[in-house]
Amino acid sequence: MPNPLHIKSGGRLVLSVPLILFMDDVSGNISKQWNKHHVVYMSNASMPREMVEKEFCIHFVTSSPHATPLELMNGVSKSVRKTMEEGVITWDCKNKTEVMLIAYNVFIAGDNPMQAEECSHAGLHCNYFRRTCNVGGTNQEKMSDSGYMNLFKCGELHTPERTLAEIKKQVELAKLPGGTEKLKGAVASSGIHDPVSMSIINHLLELGKQLRKRKAGVPAKPEAEVQVQLEKEFELALGGLSLDDHINPLLGMPGVNIHQDTPTEILHTILLGIVKYFWGLTTYILEKAQQLNLFKAWLESINKDGLNSPTLGAEYICHYKGGLIGKHFKSLAQVMPYLIYDLVPQHVLDGWTLIGELVVLLWHTAIDDVDEYLTTLTHTIQNFLSISAQCAPSILITKAKFHFLLHLPDYIRRFGPAILFSTEQYESFNHVFWLASIYSNQQAPSHDTCQAFSGQDIIKHMVTGGHWYDEKMKKWVHAGEHITTFLKAHPEQNHLVGLPICCSIDIFTQCLTGYAQLPTIPGDQGKRSKISPCIQWHLTLSATINMPGEDSQVSKRSSLYYKCLAFTTVSLDKAAVGSHVVLCVAMVDEILVPHGKHHAQHIAVHCFKFLPELHPTLHVPQLRLPETIHQLVVTPEDILCVVNVQHDCMAEGKNCKEMQHVPIQQEHVETTKMHPTVVHASTNAYLLNTHALHNYQLISAVIPKALHSQIGSSIVVDHHSL
Ligand SMILES: [Zn+2]
Ligand SMILES: [Zn+2]
Structure with missing residues (x-):
């Protein structure tokens, strides 16, 4: 028996292409007015990490200011499924032969609110943290001894089947008398909320209310009659499809376990999550003790050598301490203990030390020994959670991101280093989307951006030597030498399409x-x-x-x-x-x-x-x-x-307390303004x-x-x- 794929591909080589999907909401406006678009990008997960990160390798899939995230995902998952079933014939430029590609979805990247929606989860503020596991409960339960200890463990993992069953149960509830209250109760107790089936549910609730309404002088309709009519309306609302087609499409996507294929994202969970909480706690302590200026002087004088141009502008960080962004937190996580060792209580300092260890572990670009690495990581995470519980016990109850840490080791075992499912590269690609969007006259914004990106993708494909099938000549062709060598000779254009300039390393001898x-x-x-x-x-x-x-x-x-x-x-x-x-x-x-x-x-x-x-x-x-x-x-x-x-600075009991005033530099010029910096004692x-x-x-x-x-x-x- 030949393999069915062998028949389908007509004897061609079959390659599978793992895809990373990413969904986000961005503004399509120049002004600060929020013009919300949902966007979907995609990258090819079979490429080396260095390439996956490049802007060039991120592909725009779709965007819309109108469609909801799951409606967009429905379309995307349909076309991924189509390539899975039919395959895509293309040209293998290395082996010079036709091949068939089968694309499948390996995981869906995104920030926590977006991933919650993709899992039909009621969101981060819900009592249950159940995106991945069933840990959670009412605040009272979480505050009990056993409930609190449970937050330190991974609970039972969710399955799409169970979530699907819960959503179907919620649809049935909507048909009963008093459905609105019952439904509210079900969402709160399960933490599951499906935005896709919401339109049907709302329709049933509204209709039920009308049918059961008592008018003066008219006897109420018997409940059985109401039920029959509701069922009829329900069939009509389904429009000849099954209920499954009106529920979150990702729950039923073949080969996808949406609860496990939405890996915890490190930019939002770590840097903008736990590091930000600790930063808030630390600045609160510093401000209360009126030591923020001392902290600023220390930050000003910290040795930044070897940190690869960190973002540690002391003036900015202290002035806008409530509005820092990812790169500030990434830099601070690497140096905080040296700045605050004698300004905060020991457990806060321990918290920062563990954050430092955690961030290095999670930003690993390669893992040599997976078991050893995961043991260290799990240990560090456990320690960090215990320290956080000492610093601020309630934070573990209110902030789900602390619990999400526990699932990171499993995701890393499943998908590789956490940096692979970081969304940093996609967040930067939002800028490209924005540039494509602002030149649209906004009459048909999704249409315009799709056109702009398809044009760009064609150019990117051609100038980098890609092949395409010529219908007239009935063969695979590619661009001539003058076009394929264009980028090498024009580094600016090379940069514009988002390719790194590494090919021209010999021009830049500094790189040697x-x-x-x-x-x-x-x-x-x-x-x-x-x-x-x-x-x-x-x-x-x-x-x-x-x-x-x-x-x-x-x-x-x-x-x-x-x-x-x-x-x-x-x-x-x-x-x-x-x-x-x-x-x-x-x-x-x-x-x-x-x-x-x-x-x-x-x-x-x-x-x-x-x-x-x-x-x-x-x-x-x-x-x-x-x-x-x-x-x-x-x-x-x-x-x-x-x-x-x-x-x-604390060696031999000699705290480096002495301050020296040095002139501030502005635009390469020394000014008469002074700021204090630390003079280190001459201890070895x-x-x-x-x-x-x-x-x-x-x-x-x-x-x-x-x-x-x-x-x-x-x-x-x-x-x-x-
Ligand atoms: Zn969990
Ligand atoms: Zn010192």
Whole structure:
């Protein structure tokens, strides 16, 4: 028996294409007036992560200012089902043959309210958190000891069948006398609410009320008669279809378990959820103690090196502390413990330390050992929930996002690193949608945007060498050489279609390991700055460091070198003099570029050593300079990346309390305005910031094994004592 797909494809190779669907609501207006559109985007989940994230690889599917999200999803799920049943014949440009594609939906990304709607859940504020599991209850139940402990566990998982049955029960309730109240009760007790069948339900409720109305002098209609008439109306409302066709289409979609295929999204749940709650709590404590200005000074002076351009503008963050966005929270999560260690109670500090650990775990781009990773993650989440319960016990009852954390390990086991189902890339794509929407005259906005995007998709397909079937020539054709090479020669257009410029790396030599910008000195009045003069080898710091096996000191003696300020590392970070880098953990002292070149040759560094224990309160590795300074001269290829190292301000009981006033810079110009910054005491005590997201893999690799096991079990919390 040949495979049925073999017959369907006519002997062609059959490939399946997993799709990620995303749905959101965006405004289609330039002004602040909210012009709500629901949009659906899609990406191909079989591509590497680096490509899935690119704007180029996100495809617009549909949008409408009128249709409800589930009505749009109904259309989308119908066309996905069609390709599943019929297949799509296309050209495999690699193997130069026709193939058949079968698309299926792997998961649906979106923010929590949208996902709740997709699951026919009554929403985040409902007593039951049941999007995925059946945990919840009335506030009274949740406040009881056993009910509260249940919030720390995953409950029984939901099935689409059960949800479907509940919705059908609700439709039946609508036919009974007193249906409105009964229905309200059913929604509240089950947490299930289906917007799609709502029109039928409302129709039945309204009709029931009219039929049962008592008029003066006319006897009430017998209940049996009312029921018969309602049934008749119900059949009519179904319009010849079954009830299933009038219920959330995602519940019955083949191959989709909507309760498990709507993974918890990390941008809204973590950054705009739990990190935001903790930020609110922390600023409340700081404000009450009137320490916000002190906090601002600390934030101003924090070492940001190695964090890959974080968004930590102290002025902005403190002024608009109630209106921060995702990238602020992402940056704050990486440095908070170093800023507030002596300003807040210990459990709030522990909360931030665990947030730091959690954020690094969830922003992993790859997972080597799934079981080990998930054990650590589950442990961290449990600890975090216990700490949150200590900080603000009611938050676990009122905020469902804390409970959602518990489901993350299962989603990661099902779909891979959490960053894959992050919606950040789709949220940025909303800007592209917006640009397409504002040029419409708004007579038929969905039609206009669909046309704009289909035109764009065709161009993207053609210029990147895609094939299409030519009806006249009866064969697969593709664009000529002048068109397919166009983007390479035009980086601006390349950028406009959302492709990365990595193909032209040789143009940008800055992107190469070892590249160093030559040092300059300001030119004479009005003239351009000049390259500063070279110095001789024997005058450099590197010449004083004896490297074993290096006996070419003599031959270098007369060579000339530029002393540069920064160079590019192996991971393409920019490391400056004074930066902390990974080789061991070291600090850069000198960067030498031979005369006439742009490529660094010798890098002088001095190394730090790890203490055998983690820091007792901050739970990060501690670094010290050894008694005899260990200096090295290495090449740029030895330096893997830049890391974030912070001063341990509480070491030896010496809090760095001293403040220094420095002038504020505005648009590259120093002003006479001053702001305070922290002066660190000269204690030999440093901390390796393991909460930094940038280069987390390289940082983790440099930490001694013994410390790793301590990080995994850092803050021991007694869950039952709560
Ligand atoms: Zn749950
Ligand atoms: Zn300090």
